[in-house]
Every structure is written in structure tokens, then in C-alpha cells.
Amino acid sequence: MSSNNIRLLMLAIAAILNAPHTQAAETSQTTPTLPEVKVRATADKEPSYKADTSSTGLKFEAPIRDIPQSITVVKEELVKSQNAFNLRDALKNVSGLTIAAGEGGRTGDSITLRGFAANSDTYLNGAKENGQYFRDTFFMDRVEVLKGASSVLFGRGSTGGVINTIAKKPVMGKAFATADFTYGNYDFKRTTLDAGSKLSDNIAVRLNALYQDADSFRDYNYTNRWGVAPTIKMDIKGHRCHPAFVASGGG
Template sequence: MSSDKALLPLGALMLAASMGAAAQGSAPETTMSTVTVKETAEIQGKDTLLLKKTTVGKGKQDIKDIPQSVTVFTEKLMADRNQDDFREVLRTTAGVTFLAGETGEEDVRLRGFSLGQAGDIYIDGMKDAPLIERDTFNHDRVEVLKGSASMLFGKGSTGGVVNQVNKAPLLIDQHEAAYTFGTGNTHRATGDFNFVTGENAAFRLNAMVQEADNYGAKQDKRGIAPTFAWGIGTRDEFSIGLYYLESKGRPTYNHPWRLSADGKINTTLPARNFYGLESDYTNTSSQYATLGHIHRF
């Protein structure tokens, strides 16, 4: 007991000495220079080829968080490929086929299952009518979800869902007009005009006119889509939009051959000729109005 008590003053002396040495040997305080971090913002809008978020569900979410295959066709990608028709966009997607009827109407099938008959073609998350002509003049992007639609949309097709996203007003003045001339005496003119009308308000107008003879299989289309939005980027954002598309066409039966009496192909006919009836027609039209409200919590 006496030896343990004798060590206490010695331990306290050693502790005080070590603290004093540390204090004398500590380096003076220094201030680091300013650190500047540079990062490129994610590009959104007309010049985007790759998107990380999608609205194919009932809300905006990261594509990586959806446990299914999602393919997104942006406005720039469709413009680079000159894809004016909705079916042309889907033809470039693996697993999409078409069941063509005698009058030229095409039922879209994804992974072998019908989308049009099942009601799994959407426009801004709302069901779109089946078996109608569609155009991409007002499409910001087209989202293709491959897999059971019931995961995000409740009852639906086993094949998947196609969601069309309309263009929305932007807080920037930008205007674009394009003209296309193609085979079959095809003429197409489109316009995309965006006007900033206030601090957080904008108006956007998209219009399209197309006339094509197609060597007898005519197709004439007219479309216009004005949209006004206010409160853009704020807690409460509102929008109102109108859409009108009219298509008048004459289908072709696509039989460029002549059969002999024994049922064999006798003569191959030029593929670009018109093989149909002048009295046939395929006329469709779409008109709707949309009201939107986004509240950010």
C-alpha cells in the first residue's frame, strides 16, 4: 500500500510534463485557402439525348429505381432520326411489333401483347385512345416500359406501357421552325415557339402541317398545341393546354405481285405503286384539353 501511494505524485508529474511539451510543440493554427468545386449541371430540354428521370409512373422518379426495362426517346433523338410518326419511334425499340389490319390501322404490340386494345398507351400519364394516328410534333419524349404494367399502373397489359410526354413551357425565349421535303411528294412544316411572359410564366405553341401523296397512299395531317404555364419552379405550378390533331389518309393494301391460276407469284409489280381503292380512307382526329397542378412539399 505504501509503494502504490508513492507512485501517485510521480505519475501526476509525468502527465504534466507531457502536456507542457505537447503545448510547446504544437503547430500554429493555419487557414486553408478557398476551395472551388466546379460541376456541370444536368442538361435538360431540347438538346438532351440521355435522361436520368422519367414520368412513366405516376410521378417523376429516377430510371435506375424502376425494376424494369425503360427506354426513353427524347425530342432531340426523334429529331435526329427524323421520326415524325409515333409508330416510327416504336419500330426502333426491341420487342415492339405491329398487327396491321386491312385498312392500315396498326395495333401496337409490346412483347407480343396488345397495347392499344389493353389501353396501355398513355399521354402525360393518362390513357390515350387506341387505333388513332399520332404525331410527334408536340412530343418532348416517348417512354417505353417493358414488363408488367400492373407494377405502376394497376390493371394493364403484360407487355408494358408506352407513355407520351407533351412539351411544356420553358423559362427561356426560343423559337424553332423546320421544313422537310421527301419522296412521295412529302411536304412537312413544323414550328416550336416558346415565349416568357412573366417572372415564372411562359407560353409555348407547337404547330404542324404535312401533306404527302405517297404514290397514291395519301396522308394529310394538321396539328396545333398551345400551352400556358405559370408558377414554373415555385411551390405551386399550374398549366393549361389544348391539343388538336387531324389526319386524313388513304391506305394501301401492299400487294406488289400478281398471282397465277395455280396460286404462285406470276409477276412482281413495282413496290411503290398504289395497290388499293380510291374510295378507302383512314381519317382520325384527337382533341383534348389538360389542366395541371404541381405542388411541391
């Protein structure tokens, strides 16, 4: 092989080896580089169905892990997610509790807890509340069910336990107002209002209202329900007081 042929072969090999680098260099020069983009967003807070505290077991707010009794708490978030419009539907989340059909001529909520009638073991904010009517959830913050004997805390009652409804309380914060409307089968209409405001450094108010009207698949059967629950909170020298008034009606 002559020197010219060797030179040509060397040039060909060098061209082959340099070709990818040249192409990559040309590609990097022709490809545009976009500026850095930063995306910031606030994560949606999912509702929490788990309660960490209860005011039923010890008569004051305490961690459930420190209460030596079995307590089930049904929070407002769970009630709303299930569209539980009455106490009976909300209590379906509690094990060991059954709903009766008003045996013995009793009207309103008829609940059996651990095999014992809980008609005399229904409370509202820790006060006995045995009215014979259907309880709505429009003003409920949560429902706490204590299972087992509880006469030391609540006096005379049955052995099944206690059903204690905790009403919504005013908050010392910014004013707020929320409203919900539900429409369903058989001309079911329901609207609720939850509004609150801080009047001063130590006084706050809250109002919950309800109106519900519905027909039925049965003739001459309908529901017409209304309710109002105003609450005022006063913080006087560090001692908080929650006077509340709840009124409801229906047919």
C-alpha cells in the first residue's frame, strides 16, 4: 500500500471518529434552552374522620388514649361525607348500636346500645336530653358514644352506655358563613346555614339554621322540618361560658 493510500485511510478514519462529536455539537447549538419554571401550590387538606380527643369520658376535653373506657366519636366531617341528615344515620357508624322502630309506643329516636335501650341515656353537651323527637345533625359538631356503665359520671341510666351530642360552638376568629342545599327524589329539599362572627375580644356568636321539606313514595306522607340553634360564647377573665339555645320543629 502506497503512502497516499495510507494517508487517505487515516483521513477517513479520523472523519468517522469526529462525525458524532460534530453532530452533537451542532445539535446542542441549535436546540433552544427554556428558562426554569417553578410551580407552587397549596395541597388540599383532606377531611379527617379520626378524633383524638373526647369530652364525654372525663367530663372535660382529654385525649381518647387516656380515657379508660370505650368511646366512639363520629365527627362532623364524616356526617357530611355520608349526608347523614339525622342522628340515627350518623350513629350507623358506631358498632354495638342498633336502631329500633319505636317499639312500645315511643316516638322519635329509639336506640339500643349494647343490648340496652338508650332512651334515657341521650345527652346534649353533657346535659340529659330525652325528648321524644327525631334529632337532626345541622347543629352537631360531633357525636360521642361511651360504651359501658357510666353512672359515676352521668347518674342513673342503663348499662349500655351514653350518647352525647356536642353542638357547634362559636370561634374567636374571622367571620364566616357557609350554606348547603340538597335536592333529591320525591321533591326532597334541604338547606342549612352555618354563620359565625367575633363581636369583641371576648364575645363571639354562631347561628345554625335548617329548613327541610320532602314528599314520599307513600301517599299522604311528607316531612317538613325546620330548626335554629343560636350560640354565644363569652370569655370573661379566662373563664369561658357557652350559653346555647336550640329550637327545632317538624311534622
